[in-house]
């Protein structure tokens with residue numbers, strides 16, 4: 273579903289160029305639940321931004337669902353992004369003056385989904401994340417975990433093929449983090465392909481595969497079963 277081939281990315285800092293991704297190769301199949309790990313500055317968010325079509329690689333190829341992304345013009349790219357990708361962020365990024373159902377329905381409005389359909393889908397996905405009763409509540413009336421559930425419902429409402437989450441548990445305590453990860457696992461069990469950037473080993477261990485970056489290269493790519501087996505041997 274995702275093929276990243278020899279992707280390089282640098283940032284220009286005055287006269288200097290900072291090489292952030294140095295030849296990334298990555299294949300991700302439909303239905304995977306992948307954690308991208310690595311220390312601060314290793315290039316995780318840069319890679320996620322490229323995968324999310326929010327940024328472009330300098331060289332190399334990104335193929336999503338058999339489409340070579342760099343060949344798309346702006347309009348097609350925007351259409352493709354809306355159709356294929358859902359985003360979840362550390363800081364939830366909800367609109368404070370809109371209630372839960374309005375937050376979830378908003379991306380559907382931009383996709384020109386009819387009002388009644390927007391409302392029904394928003395309620396359906398809020399119910400799915402366990403917040404059916406909270407539809408008319410504002411984000412300010414919700415806990416961090418509930419806000420992240422609303423954000424997950426919003427990301428799912430347009431039924432994207434791929435869910436990209438940047439530190440989805442980074443602002444949550446451990447118990448709430450595990451609850452959000454339980455939800456993410458459940459969504460993955462239903463077939464959604466999910467990529468998570470995380471700093472936390474225990475969160476990564478709740479995924480199926482861990483890809484570890486260091487200084488812009490992949491230094492490890494293992495299934496979580498392998499990690500568990502290695503821990504067992506020790």
Ligand SMILES: Nc1ncnc2c1ncn2[C@@H]1O[C@H](COP(=O)(O)OP(=O)(O)OP(=O)(O)O)[C@@H](O)[C@H]1O
Pocket residue numbers: 283284285290292310311312313314315316317318319
């Ligand atoms: N737009 C930008 N312009 C210049 N430098 C950037 C830009 N975005 C990121 N960088 C630099 O690129 C490097 C990699 O950043 P990136 O955000 O991908 O790392 P990360 O692994 O996600 O780190 P963190 O865990 O701290 O979020 C860092 O040194 C960062 O300062």
